[in-house]
Amino acid sequence: MRVIVIGAGLAGLAAAEELHHAGADVTVFEARDRLGGRVWSVPFAGAMAERGAEFILPHDTELLAMARRLEMPLVRKGTLYGNREPRGGEPVTREQVTTAMEELAALPELEGETVYGALTRARLESGVADAIAARLEVSCAYAADDLDASVLREGAGAFGDFDTHTFVGGNQRLARRLAGELDEPVHLSSPVRSIRWSGREMNVCTETTEASADAAVVAVPASVVDQIEFKPPLGEQKVDAHRAVRYGQAAKLFVPLRTPAPPSQTLSVPGRWWCYTQLGADRQPLRFAAAFAGSPGAIEALDVANGPGPWLDAIEQLRPDLELDRDQAMVSTWDQDPWVRGAYSARAASASILNPELSRGQGPLAFAGEHTAGRWHGLMEGAIRSGRRAARELLSR
Numbered sequence: 001m002r003v004i005v006i007g008a009g010l011a012g013l014a015a016a017e018e019l020h021h022a023g024a025d026v027t028v029f030e031a032r033d034r035l036g037g038r039v040w041s042v043p044f045a046g047a048m049a050e051r052g053a054e055f056i057l058p059h060d061t062e063l064l065a066m067a068r069r070l071e072m073p074l075v076r077k078g079t080l081y082g083n084r085e086p087r088g089g090e091p092v093t094r095e096q097v098t099t100a101m102e103e104l105a106a107l108p109e110l111e112g113e114t115v116y117g118a119l120t121r122a123r124l125e126s127g128v129a130d131a132i133a134a135r136l137e138v139s140c141a142y143a144a145d146d147l148d149a150s151v152l153r154e155g156a157g158a159f160g161d162f163d164t165h166t167f168v169g170g171n172q173r174l175a176r177r178l179a180g181e182l183d184e185p186v187h188l189s190s191p192v193r194s195i196r197w198s199g200r201e202m203n204v205c206t207e208t209t210e211a212s213a214d215a216a217v218v219a220v221p222a223s224v225v226d227q228i229e230f231k232p233p234l235g236e237q238k239v240d241a242h243r244a245v246r247y248g249q250a251a252k253l254f255v256p257l258r259t260p261a262p263p264s265q266t267l268s269v270p271g272r273w274w275c276y277t278q279l280g281a282d283r284q285p286l287r288f289a290a291a292f293a294g295s296p297g298a299i300e301a302l303d304v305a306n307g308p309g310p311w312l313d314a315i316e317q318l319r320p321d322l323e324l325d326r327d328q329a330m331v332s333t334w335d336q337d338p339w340v341r342g343a344y345s346a347r348a349a350s351a352s353i354l355n356p357e358l359s360r361g362q363g364p365l366a367f368a369g370e371h372t373a374g375r376w377h378g379l380m381e382g383a384i385r386s387g388r389r390a391a392r393e394l395l396s397r
């Protein structure tokens, strides 16, 4: 079987690897000039900074199994992703937040309700409720007034004292490693413009090439799938499902430290962002601090579009213990990125990301991408699960 994979993020590459190992003839087209999509690791302050996906969480079982299978070592970050110290709002302890989260997760019938609705129903103290809303808005990169309350139970919003990891040398190494398993190098800088099929023949066109195949995996974000012409066109339900996907918005800031700081995690409750420090592969503190702002409102308030200045000022206020080397700061944003136009799919109450139409195949096409991964959406884990599911779908036809 000849299969074309469109998109060399983790979803497309996981699909390509699985298809290749099953004996398929695989060609991958990628729009960007690099592999990995929203996984993008760059050298920074003597280590690697993750401009996109960073944290591997304990529940990421397929990702962790893949790391073991490919013998790719992980760095223990020491950062307590799930237990951030809330600051800047009404005084609240981390213990109060953790206890309240356990109560919230036990509330019946969370699905279909917003996070704000559930917080009101639980009658929490206002400071605790605001700290939880802040934490969820940051992690889900989406405003709590349209965030489905099921995030209180699962997913990126995970709470608790668990370890977090990244790949030694950066998460993008996983993308390179998966691509390295294939016979044919990934075609970079090759945005796919059209996919046409009739009977048993399929043609995929980029601006410069045309390739034929028996089937394809479409592993591009829902936000940019309309840039590809499908002939015959995608079904109405599929198009509607793609259009309905809401994307969260996130920005990251990296700033070198004059003195390295041990792992820490501080949440700005009013600002809807957090600042963290972490360990490197040598188990010593890294020489930079990172910050992550989630939700469009937070990014606007920090005026990220005009550079790092206001955010650096805010970090100095939130974390006076950190000695920032402001001149070398680096900002990472995704809202203007033409190949995604957002950070990751959101668990919106107004448009369910659990819509089975998103992952449903059509003719010789299978669909992958974090937005098709059901409860694993928004994560590297979801991207990998979706790619492998799409590959198995084609193999079983």
Ligand code: FAD
Pocket (backbone or CB within 6 Å): 006, 007, 008, 009, 010, 011, 012, 029, 030, 031, 032, 035, 036, 037, 038, 039, 051, 052, 053, 054, 055, 056, 190, 191, 192, 193, 219, 220, 221, 224, 227, 228, 250, 251, 252, 334, 339, 340, 342, 343, 344, 368, 369, 370, 371, 377, 378, 379, 380, 381, 382, 383
């Ligand atoms: P993508 O990585 O977007 O890959 C899709 C690929 O398709 C891209 O390479 C794109 O260039 C390509 N493409 C698009 N259109 C075309 C076309 N027409 N032709 C050819 N190629 C095309 N996840 C975690 O697990 N932990 C985290 O800590 C975490 N933090 C994050 C922080 C940020 C700031 C962001 C942005 C994301 C974060 N994520 C995190 C989410 C994670 O990055 C994604 O869930 C995952 O990487 C998505 O993979 P994907 O393959 O579905 O999509």
